[in-house]
Each structure stands twice: as structure tokens, then as C-alpha cells.
Amino acid sequence: MRYMPIVKVKTGMSLGQDIYDGEGKVLYGTGTMLQQEDVQELAGMGLWGIYVEDSVSGGIKVEPLISAALQREALRLVHDLFDESRCQEISQDDIQEIARRMAREIFAGKDRLYNKIDTRSLENYAFFHSVNVAALAAMLGMASGNLDMEEITMLTASALLHDVGRRYVEANVLNAKRTLTEEERILVEQHPKLSYDFLMEHYEFEPEVLKGVLEHHEWYNGCGYPMGRSGYEISYFARIIKTADVFDALTSKLPYHDPVTPSGAMDYLLANAGAEFDPDLVDLLTKKIAIYPVGCEIALSDGRNAIVIENNRESMLRPKACTLPDGEIIDLYGEDAKDLTVLELFV
Numbered sequence: 465m466r467y468m469p470i471v472k473v474k475t476g477m478s479l480g481q482d483i484y485d486g487e488g489k490v491l492y493g494t495g496t497m498l499q500q501e502d503v504q505e506l507a508g509m510g511l512w513g514i515y516v517e518d519s520v521s522g523g524i525k526v527e528p529l530i531s532a533a534l535q536r537e538a539l540r541l542v543h544d545l546f547d548e549s550r551c552q553e554i555s556q557d558d559i560q561e562i563a564r565r566m567a568r569e570i571f572a573g574k575d576r577l578y579n580k581i582d583t584r585s586l587e588n589y590a591f592f593h594s595v596n597v598a599a600l601a602a603m604l605g606m607a608s609g610n611l612d613m614e615e616i617t618m619l620t621a622s623a624l625l626h627d628v629g630r631r632y633v634e635a636n637v638l639n640a641k642r643t644l645t646e647e648e649r650i651l652v653e654q655h656p657k658l659s660y661d662f663l664m665e666h667y668e669f670e671p672e673v674l675k676g677v678l679e680h681h682e683w684y685n686g687c688g689y690p691m692g693r694s695g696y697e698i699s700y701f702a703r704i705i706k707t708a709d710v711f712d713a714l715t716s717k718l719p720y721h722d723p724v725t726p727s728g729a730m731d732y733l734l735a736n737a738g739a740e741f742d743p744d745l746v747d748l749l750t751k752k753i754a755i756y757p758v759g760c761e762i763a764l765s766d767g768r769n770a771i772v773i774e775n776n777r778e779s780m781l782r783p784k785a786c787t788l789p790d791g792e793i794i795d796l797y798g799e800d801a802k803d804l805t806v807l808e809l810f811v
């Protein structure tokens with residue numbers, strides 16, 4: 465299986481992974497032979513890329529942090545929480561159960577790197593984003609070694625819920641491609657408090673879960689909102705969610721920006737460590753993110769393109785790859801490839 469930007473997908477290619485909507489409903493199943501109208505529809509939905517199965521990528525497995533089945537259940541939960549008519553039906557147990565299962569799955573694969581590129585449509589961004597931030601936050605919390613499983617479950621719940629207050633902000637403001645007016649900016653900046661108020665009204669979550677939600681836009685240097693807290697005054701959960709939130713947003717297609725590569729996102733986080741982000745958490749994230757995700761195409765300095773098949777833990781910048789179209793395996797960390805570099809990642 466390989467990741468392919470939607471503009472490169474051709475008629476007749478076979479889908480490598482289910483594509484589902486924001487409620488977790490499968491729109492296109494794995495193995496679907498894509499027709500021209502399918503590709504047009506996927507592009508029209510704002511999908512930036514998809515996973516396809518072809519002869520050159522056979523045997524390449526992309527292991528997500530959580531299974532597709534659980535991701536779909538989590539999407540459904542978040543979708544319903546964002547829906548005023550359905551949110552009353554979601555109990556605290558429902559949220560905690562999904563958070564617990566996510567934490568368990570991530571623990572089972574705790575040595576994995578984050579290699580996944582989400583195939584999400586623009587319309588469903590909020591749901592995919594919430595679930596992805598929860599998975600990334602749990603991964604970071606686990607990697608920190610500072611939290612036990614009960615705390616990681618709470619952190620995961622907090623991250624799943626962090627943006628639920630955005631449902632009170634009009635979509636045309638959230639998706640505006642222009643600079644927001646002062647009034648609109650104030651409205652957007654109310655969403656952490658709106659998330660917090662919603663949780664206070666309907667549930668009885670632990671203070672750490674609530675603080676994670678309320679403070680997820682605080683900056684390490686005190687320049688964030690809503691309270692302008694700084695450093696360790698900001699709860700640990702909120703500092704983790706903030707780091708995961710920005711990484712996921714930067715690597716996503718949004719109405720106002722195209723996705724940046726994982727290295728581009730890490731570059732931003734590193735540049736703003738100590739200002740916007742807790743530097744220890746940024747440092748931790750650099751060890752967990754695959755700069756060249758498995759299944760992605762890269763351009764090599766000898767003029768050939770290749771598909772990443774494995775990351776080297778010792779050097780994330782030197783993956784193992786399979787050249788196109790001849791299928792030669794090159795280990796960029798090996799002695800024979802010292803003069804080769806990766807020039808570009810196609811995402």
C-alpha cells in the first residue's frame with residue numbers, strides 16, 4: 465500500500481484503505497477500483513491524498529496508532545458530540561470507553577512511530593482532527609513516561625473533547641480564508657471556554673480533563689488564550705494537547721492552507737518551542753514522528769523516486785526505500801547510500 469496525492473491518482477487504481485465520512489461510515493471500501501468519477505468526487509470532497517494498492521507497493525504496511533475500526537467508532541462519538549440533537553445521548557461512560565480503548569491500542573503499539581497520513585475530507589475535518597489529536601496526545605503522554613494508564617485515558621478523553629465548543633462558532637467564521645475581524649476572532653477564541661462549559665453542564669469529568677480542554681490554546685510564554693497562563697501554570701494535559709493539535713492542524717488540508725509535510729510541521733514546532741509550546745514535549749514529538757512516513761513517495765538526489773518502506777530509529781532522515789519502478793531496496797542509513805539524500809516528500 466502506498467500514499468498518493470489525489471492529483472496523481474489514476475482511473476483503475478485500487479483503493480488501499482477504506483475511506484469513511486465524519487460519522488465513520490464507509491464511503492469507499494478497500495479494493496475499490498477507482499473510476500474517473502470516483503477520483504473527481506474524492507478530490508471534490510477536499511481529500512488531499514489516498515492510499516492505493518499497486519504492484520510496486522505490495523507488502524508495504526502502514527500501521528496507524530489506532531485501528532480503523534476504533535477510529536470509526538471514535539469519529540462517530542465525536543460527530544454526535546458536535547451535534548446538538550444527538551449529544552444528549554452520549555454518556556460520560558461512552559466517552560471514557562472510547563478513550564480507554566484508544567489508550568490500550570496505542571499502548572500495545574507504543575514503540576511505533578506516527579506514520580499515518582489521514583484521508584479526510586474538508587467537511588469532516590473537526591471530527592478527524594479531534595480523534596487524531598487524541599491519538600497523538602495519548603502517544604505523547606505515553607512516551608513522556610510521566611503518566612499511568614488511567615491518566616492517559618483521561619488525557620485521551622480530554623483531547624477528544626478539546627474542540628467541542630467549536631460547534632457554537634459559525635462554520636463560515638471557522639473556515640474563513642481571510643483575516644478574521646476583531647469580533648470574529650473573539651468568537652473563535654471563546655471555543656475552549658465553550659467546550660469547558662459544555663462539559664461542566666453535561667458531565668462530571670476530573671479537573672485535569674477539564675483543564676486540558678480549557679487551556680489547550682494557552683502558549684508556553686503566556687501569549688495564548690483564554691487566560692494567558694504560562695509555563696507550568698498551564699496543565700500538563702493542555703500542553704500535550706496543544707502540541708498534538710498544532711501538529712495535526714498543520715499537516716491537514718484546511719480551508720486556509722494546504723497541508724505541510726511532517727518535517728515542515730516539526731520545523732514550525734521546533735522554531736516555536738519555548739514560545740508557543742513546551743520545549744520538552746516538542747523534543748518528545750520529534751522522536752515519535754516519521755519525517756518520511758511509510759508508503760510515501762520521495763525523490764532521491766540521484767534522480768530516482770522511491771517509496772518509503774521503513775524508518776530507521778537511529779536516523780529518521782535516512783529511511784529504507786524501494787525505488788520506482790525497478791524496486792531496488794535502498795537503506796539510506798547504510799554504508800552504500802552515504803552519498804544519497806532525500807530531496808522531497810510527495811504528500
Ligand SMILES: [Fe+2]
Pocket residue numbers: 626627655656680681
Ligand atoms: Fe482549539
